[in-house]
Amino acid sequence: MLFLPPAKNVDPSKLEATLTLQEVPKGCRGGSVANVLGSKEAKADFSADMLKLLAKAHGVYESDIHITDLRKGSLECDYVVDSLSGSTSVSSAPTHFKEKLSEVLGVNMANFEIVWSLPCIGFNPNDFDEAGNKTNWEGQKFDIGPPGNTRTYHQPEGREWVRYGLKVCGFFESDTWLKPFTKKHGLWYRVFHGCRNPGESALSIYKDGFEPSSKGTYGPGVYCSPLIDLAKQYAFRFEVPTEDGFVLVNVVVQAAVKPGCMEEHGSEWLVKDPNHIRPYGLLIREA
Numbered sequence: 001m002l003f004l005p006p007a008k009n010v011d012p013s014k015l016e017a018t019l020t021l022q023e024v025p026k027g028c029r030g031g032s033v034a035n036v037l038g039s040k041e042a043k044a045d046f047s048a049d050m051l052k053l054l055a056k057a058h059g060v061y062e063s064d065i066h067i068t069d070l071r072k073g074s075l076e077c078d079y080v081v082d083s084l085s086g087s088t089s090v091s092s093a094p095t096h097f098k099e100k101l102s103e104v105l106g107v108n109m110a111n112f113e114i115v116w117s118l119p120c121i122g123f124n125p126n127d128f129d130e131a132g133n134k135t136n137w138e139g140q141k142f143d144i145g146p147p148g149n150t151r152t153y154h155q156p157e158g159r160e161w162v163r164y165g166l167k168v169c170g171f172f173e174s175d176t177w178l179k180p181f182t183k184k185h186g187l188w189y190r191v192f193h194g195c196r197n198p199g200e201s202a203l204s205i206y207k208d209g210f211e212p213s214s215k216g217t218y219g220p221g222v223y224c225s226p227l228i229d230l231a232k233q234y235a236f237r238f239e240v241p242t243e244d245g246f247v248l249v250n251v252v253v254q255a256a257v258k259p260g261c262m263e264e265h266g267s268e269w270l271v272k273d274p275n276h277i278r279p280y281g282l283l284i285r286e287a
Contacts, residue, residue, distance in 0.1 A: 020113045020135065021075040026106035027053055033075040043070055054079060057097075057104040113159065123203055123282075132165015132281055144187050145259045153190040156228050156283070163254065164282045166206055177256055178280055188256035191224040191269060192283070194234030198251035202282065205253055210274040218265055221272040228252060228283070230267050237287040247286065254281035 023033070028049035030036035036046045047067045055062045058081055069078040102109045113135060139157030143150040169175045176186035193210070195201050204211070210222040225231045235250040261276035262269045271277045 016078070016080050017114055018133075018135075019077045019079065021077065021105075021107065022111040023107060024075070025050070025053060033072070036075060037070065037072060046070070050077060050079075053104050054081075057101045123206070127167055127206060129165040129167040129169065132163065134163040134165075135159060137161065142181075145189055146185060149259055151189045151226060151259075154227055161228070161252070161283045161285045164284070166280050166282060168278065168280050172278070177258070177278065188258050188278070189226070189262075191226050191255050191257050191277070192228045192231035193222070193224045193253045193255055193279075194231040194236075195238075195251040195253060196234060196236045198235075198238050198249075202251055202253065205279050206282075210255075210271075210277055210279070212272070212274055216270070217268075218263060218270045219272075221263075221270045222274055222277050224255060224257065224262075224269050224271065224277065225267050226269070227267050250285050250287050252283040253279045254283055255279045 021033075024030045024036055024046070028036075029045040030042055036042055047070065050067060051062045051065050054065045058065070060081060064082045066080045066082070067077060068080060070076070098109055098114065101114065102112070105112070136159055137156040140155045142153045142155075144153045145151050168178065174186075177188040179187075181187070193205075195205075201211075212221045213223065214220050216223055223234075231252050232250055235252050237248045238251060239248060256278050257269065257271055258276040261273060262271045
């Protein structure tokens with residue numbers, strides 16, 4: 001699972017995270033996930049126990065930890081750390097921190113995941129929509145688009161890629177191009193676009209739209225693919241600075257293409273008018 005430092009212009013001492021547990025930590029009351037979520041009292045007991053464990057793992061006071069939500073999935077725990085000053089730097093030593101968290105929780109590393117909510121490539125927290133976040137992909141396929149003219153949306157598979165949903169709903173005349181996902185009519189096709197230099201291009205794509213390339217195998221335009229395995233070939237490794245060196249990541253923009261507005265060259269698509277392709281997610285993985 002991928003860990004990332006905070007975004008630019010954000011207080012690096014305050015972090016938000018989602019911890020997904022496949023089992024209840026040994027030091028927590030509840031016994032099972034079902035019991036923890038079974039009542040307000042059980043949730044309160046679990047939260048009190050988790051505060052102690054998370055504070056110990058982060059090296060902060062219990063008052064610096066705030067659990068903001070508990071929900072199924074298997075057991076997802078959102079929390080905020082107000083101050084990491086003088087504590088273990090999570091962003092600079094992700095492997096070490098996960099080992100420490102595993103030891104404190106008494107849970108095998110294979111049985112939990114943790115994701116920080118703030119990528120470090122220039123985005124502001126307000127640019128994100130947590131409804132679009134996704135950490136575990138089923139590799140499913142969906143036919144999307146107008147009846148009789150659908151295209152297959154190929155989801156990634158496994159936990160290699162973390163998606164941060166971008167706040168795009170309400171930006172256009174309607175949201176039918178994106179959702180509801182269960183309604184086929186009006187939905188745009190789903191594609192992926194690899195970022196060669198995400199430090200420069202990812203935020204620009206979100207704020208100003210895609211900039212067509214002046215040249216390419218099939219002419220000028222925006223190149224994309226319904227297959228992430230093809231798009232990632234164009235996602236060059238990007239160095240994320242930390243206190244102890246660098247973490248190398250790949251960044252792929254997930255986007256939607258208006259039906260009938262692209263040229264299909266096998267798995268490589270060309271969109272000549274950038275108004276016909278819209279970003280809605282940022283996919284990141286450790287390179």
